[in-house]
Amino acid sequence: MGTKWKKSRAFLVWLCFFLGVNIFLGLAAVAISCAEVIVNHFGDVMAIIRWDVKDTSRFKEDISERFEYLMRYISDTGYMDKYVFSFSDEGENLLYFAENLNTGKTIGNVEKDSVITQESVTGPDGVLQTWDKVILPEGYDYYLYYNGSTITVQNGKHTVDVYNERSGYGNTWLRGYLKKGEKHPEIRILLMVKKDIVKNWSGVSSLYMIWQNAREYRMICFVFLGLAALDLALLLIAGLKRQSKREIDRALARLSGRLWFEVKAVASLLVLLFVYQTVETSGFSVAACILILCSIWWFYIMLVDLLANRKQFFTHNSVTWLVGIYRRYESRKPFQKALLWRIYALVGAEIILVFIVFILCASGLRTAPYAIPFVLGGIYLLYLYMRHYRKTVNELGTIVDRIEDMKNGKYETHASLPPESDLSRAWENLELIQDGIQKAVEEKLRSERMKMELITNVSHDLKTPLTSIISYADLLAKEEGLPDTARDYVQILSKKADRLKTLIQDLFELSRAASGDMVLDMKKIDLVKLIEQTMADMNEQIEESDLVFRVKLPDSPVYIMGDGRRLYRVFQNLITNALKYSMKSSRVYISLTAGDGRAVAEIKNIANYEMDFDADEIVERFARGDKARSTEGSGLGLAIARSFTNACGGKFDVSIDGDLFKVTLTFRMVENAEEASDSVRQSAPAEEA
Amino acid sequence: MDKPGILVVDDDREIVKAISINLENEDYRVYRAYDGLSALDILENNSIQLILLDIMMPRLDGLSATMKIREEKNIPIIILSAKSEDSDKILGLSMGADDYVTKPFNPMELMARVKAQLRRYMTLGDMNGCEKKGLLRTGDLCYNPETRTLTLMGEPIRLTPTETKIVELLMRYPGRVFSAEEIYERVWEEPAFHVENTVMVHIRRIREKIEINPREPKYLKVVWGIGYKMEKI
Numbered sequence: 001m002g003t004k005w006k007k008s009r010a011f012l013v014w015l016c017f018f019l020g021v022n023i024f025l026g027l028a029a030v031a032i033s034c035a036e037v038i039v040n041h042f043g044d045v046m047a048i049i050r051w052d053v054k055d056t057s058r059f060k061e062d063i064s065e066r067f068e069y070l071m072r073y074i075s076d077t078g079y080m081d082k083y084v085f086s087f088s089d090e091g092e093n094l095l096y097f098a099e100n101l102n103t104g105k106t107i108g109n110v111e112k113d114s115v116i117t118q119e120s121v122t123g124p125d126g127v128l129q130t131w132d133k134v135i136l137p138e139g140y141d142y143y144l145y146y147n148g149s150t151i152t153v154q155n156g157k158h159t160v161d162v163y164n165e166r167s168g169y170g171n172t173w174l175r176g177y178l179k180k181g182e183k184h185p186e187i188r189i190l191l192m193v194k195k196d197i198v199k200n201w202s203g204v205s206s207l208y209m210i211w212q213n214a215r216e217y218r219m220i221c222f223v224f225l226g227l228a229a230l231d232l233a234l235l236l237i238a239g240l241k242r243q244s245k246r247e248i249d250r251a252l253a254r255l256s257g258r259l260w261f262e263v264k265a266v267a268s269l270l271v272l273l274f275v276y277q278t279v280e281t282s283g284f285s286v287a288a289c290i291l292i293l294c295s296i297w298w299f300y301i302m303l304v305d306l307l308a309n310r311k312q313f314f315t316h317n318s319v320t321w322l323v324g325i326y327r328r329y330e331s332r333k334p335f336q337k338a339l340l341w342r343i344y345a346l347v348g349a350e351i352i353l354v355f356i357v358f359i360l361c362a363s364g365l366r367t368a369p370y371a372i373p374f375v376l377g378g379i380y381l382l383y384l385y386m387r388h389y390r391k392t393v394n395e396l397g398t399i400v401d402r403i404e405d406m407k408n409g410k411y412e413t414h415a416s417l418p419p420e421s422d423l424s425r426a427w428e429n430l431e432l433i434q435d436g437i438q439k440a441v442e443e444k445l446r447s448e449r450m451k452m453e454l455i456t457n458v459s460h461d462l463k464t465p466l467t468s469i470i471s472y473a474d475l476l477a478k479e480e481g482l483p484d485t486a487r488d489y490v491q492i493l494s495k496k497a498d499r500l501k502t503l504i505q506d507l508f509e510l511s512r513a514a515s516g517d518m519v520l521d522m523k524k525i526d527l528v529k530l531i532e533q534t535m536a537d538m539n540e541q542i543e544e545s546d547l548v549f550r551v552k553l554p555d556s557p558v559y560i561m562g563d564g565r566r567l568y569r570v571f572q573n574l575i576t577n578a579l580k581y582s583m584k585s586s587r588v589y590i591s592l593t594a595g596d597g598r599a600v601a602e603i604k605n606i607a608n609y610e611m612d613f614d615a616d617e618i619v620e621r622f623a624r625g626d627k628a629r630s631t632e633g634s635g636l637g638l639a640i641a642r643s644f645t646n647a648c649g650g651k652f653d654v655s656i657d658g659d660l661f662k663v664t665l666t667f668r669m670v671e672n673a674e675e676a677s678d679s680v681r682q683s684a685p686a687e688e689a
Numbered sequence: 690m691d692k693p694g695i696l697v698v699d700d701d702r703e704i705v706k707a708i709s710i711n712l713e714n715e716d717y718r719v720y721r722a723y724d725g726l727s728a729l730d731i732l733e734n735n736s737i738q739l740i741l742l743d744i745m746m747p748r749l750d751g752l753s754a755t756m757k758i759r760e761e762k763n764i765p766i767i768i769l770s771a772k773s774e775d776s777d778k779i780l781g782l783s784m785g786a787d788d789y790v791t792k793p794f795n796p797m798e799l800m801a802r803v804k805a806q807l808r809r810y811m812t813l814g815d816m817n818g819c820e821k822k823g824l825l826r827t828g829d830l831c832y833n834p835e836t837r838t839l840t841l842m843g844e845p846i847r848l849t850p851t852e853t854k855i856v857e858l859l860m861r862y863p864g865r866v867f868s869a870e871e872i873y874e875r876v877w878e879e880p881a882f883h884v885e886n887t888v889m890v891h892i893r894r895i896r897e898k899i900e901i902n903p904r905e906p907k908y909l910k911v912v913w914g915i916g917y918k919m920e921k922i
Contacts, residue, residue: 471704474707475707497793523914526915530913533885536869537893564912567913
């Protein structure tokens with residue numbers, strides 16, 4: 001109901017607009033065609049509108065003419081009897097009276113005494129002034145009186161100053177009598193006109209005809225003004241409710257938008273041609289005017305269509321329609337086939353067009369112009385293809401970029417492909433794949449974190465009973481009088497308890513490092529010094545072993561950002577590892593090289609067992625080189641080393657080449673702000689024994 | 690003087706028992722509590738000179754108990770906890786604890802720490818005469834440059850001449866980090882040439898003499914990748 005009302009209201013508003021414009025155009029046409037008349041007779045128009053017929057020029061001319069007849073008749077300056085006697089045709093509309101005081105000739109249909117009285121007044125200078133006063137009978141409101149020297153005109157309540165140029169009497173027969181000096185002192189003429197002029201049944205009253213005509217003109221004026229007011233109101237409504245009007249405009253645009261551009265162009269041309277021809281042959285007849293109006297509305301619709309549909313106004317044409325049909329067909333094919341098909345279709349279409357153009361041109365000059373639309377169509381088709389090709393290339397680029405981003409771990413994107421794109425399927429699939437990956441990664445992270453939390457809690461809970469075990473093993477060891485075997489057992493207990501302690505501590509630290517919430521104390525440290533300190537710290541173990549350490553460090557400090565304590569643990573673990581798993585009497589190589597903004601530390605040793613495992617595998621938690629977990633240590637050494645290295649921003653790589661076990665640590669160097677130490681350092685074996 | 694009273698608080702009875710045995714062997718009066726509230730209760734009614742306190746306990750945890758105790762008493766408090774993070778240690782010490790021992794601990798080390806805290810508490814005030822002018826002090830360490838003697842809580846530490854020189858250098862600037870080369874050139878008065886090992890050996894020996902647990906030093910610390918320093922306490 002509501003929408004229906006809304007719709008009909010919109011339609012009404014639009015109708016207002018439609019009528020308003022039509023009326024306006026009609027009125028404008030009338031106004032332009034009558035412009036000269038209106039401008040020249042503006043006073044009459046105003047008089048008619050005021051309904052003051054006795055102020056119109058027609059009336060003034062008529063009454064002046066009668067005055068002239070009476071003048072001539074009464075002064076015997078011409079044969080006027082016929083004219084003067086025709087005054088009776090006016091009936092009661094006109095009362096007149098004229099007399100010549102010299103000849104005593106009088107004429108009129110009214111007694112002089114009943115309408116003219118003498119009036120006199122004594123002026124301030126004491127001279128008595130006398131004049132004739134006209135008394136209008138009941139029902140009469142106009143008189144023109146000549147008293148021998150001056151003309152007095154009374155119209156309604158006010159006296160008309162006939163001597164004023166603007167009174168309109170100057171252009172009539174009265175002109176001569178208005179001049180000063182031109183006097184006929186013996187003549188008295190009086191003309192009186194009825195207020196409401198009526199039809200005279202016994203004759204043809206020309207005054208009545210004037211009255212009638214004025215009435216008609218007045219009617220026309222009122223209709224014109226009324227129409228103008230109505231038009232103004234209509235246009236005002238349309239202007240105020242232009243939103244509603246636009247709805248209909250849009251509906252019109254939709255309707256007209258369905259037409260092809262060619263149809264609209266041809267129709268517009270035809271409309272113009274038709275109007276031109278009609279005007280040419282029949283001038284501005286009513287039919288021509290209606291035709292012009294129709295053509296105006298046709299172009300209005302075109303304009304609305306153009307404004308609403310913009311580019312579509314042009315792009316919705318037979319070529320795009322054909323292309324659309326083709327593309328619907330093509331969209332059922334896989335992308336790569338569709339791409340090929342598109343080229344074939346283009347080439348085919350162009351060949352056909354060239355063929356048509358060729359035939360049209362070849363068959364003579366008369367048909368040659370008809371080739372132009374086909375040439376244009378061909379060019380347009382090429383343009384469409386190029387545009388679409390560019391779009392496809394862009395979309396391919398978007399997808400390639402997206403894949404690149406996904407590779408780099410950037411999953412969020414603002415880019416998207418329009419759903420009508422050829423590649424939207426591919427894009428959607430890519431999104432799905434990415435979602436899958438993201439979910440998997442999140443899942444993995446979550447489970448990793450849960451695992452770490454579990455380890456943290458477990459290692460925590462393990463510590464309490466372990467405290468008791470260590471404490472009581474210690475108490476037991478202090479117990480006196482134990483048999484030697486028992487003392488041995490206690491020894492083993494303590495040792496294993498200590499190992500358990502290390503294991504738990506390592507596990508705990510590793511879990512913290514791997515879960516990423518380890519607090520680091522990042523400082524600028526000298527990696528050369530760190531390795532030297534670590535070596536010095538572990539000197540005893542190194543000397544106890546039968547291994548030879550070949551250490552090659554740069555002469556100048558190598559600064560990196562790192563947590564010294566953690567990196568010490570890294571090198572300690574790596575050296576411990578080398579000590580534990582190196583072949584007897586072999587050499588362990590430790591080197592540090594700096595360059596290209598990187599510090600690379602390498603630790604190489606020859607394994608004392610066959611390394612039948614992957615380089616990655618060894619770093620995994622609990623992996624042990626020999627796979628037999630019998631010796632001391634937690635088996636977490638490499639895992640901790642890697643976690644700590646990564647936490648400090650370094651790279652940890654393990655490589656295995658036959659029996660050669662190599663760990664490479666890579667760090668980013670920081671600016672070498674301080675002066676390099678001037679003490680000369682040389683590569684030398686760490687052990688001094 | 691009476692035997693010092695020590696309160697052991699932990700919700701694990703076996704741990705309390707083990708610690709108590711060790712303490713009784715050392716001839717201390719031992720009181721036992723298994724939660725925070727009863728610990729406060731015992732503290733109220735007995736003469737106690739030191740508390741060993743677990744953190745995770747039912748009825749008032751160790752940290753809250755520490756704060757409560759600190760409101761009126763300044764007896765030494767050693768926290769025993771399975772929490773080994775640096776942040777946990779900092780929290781415990783800032784709450785008013787004097788020492789923080791992580792579980793599982795070495796019973797011998799714990800005893801050493803108890804002794805150290807007790808000695809410090811009992812002789813509080815005159816601080817083994819280290820307030821004297823010209824003496825270098827950090828924590829319980831006191832070095833007399835005139836007599837070239839180092840004392841730890843009043844007890845003299847025997848050092849070799851080189852160790853003495855190193856200690857003097859580091860004690861003069863507590864908190865400052867010295868590189869191995871710097872220490873070598875100042876102490877040996879020779880140009881340094883690949884000296885990391887030599888300096889480290891001496892540092893380790895000094896540590897063994899002054900630290901309760903040389904692997905977790907309190908005073909003489911290695912600043913990895915930079916050098917060595919005497920902690921300013």
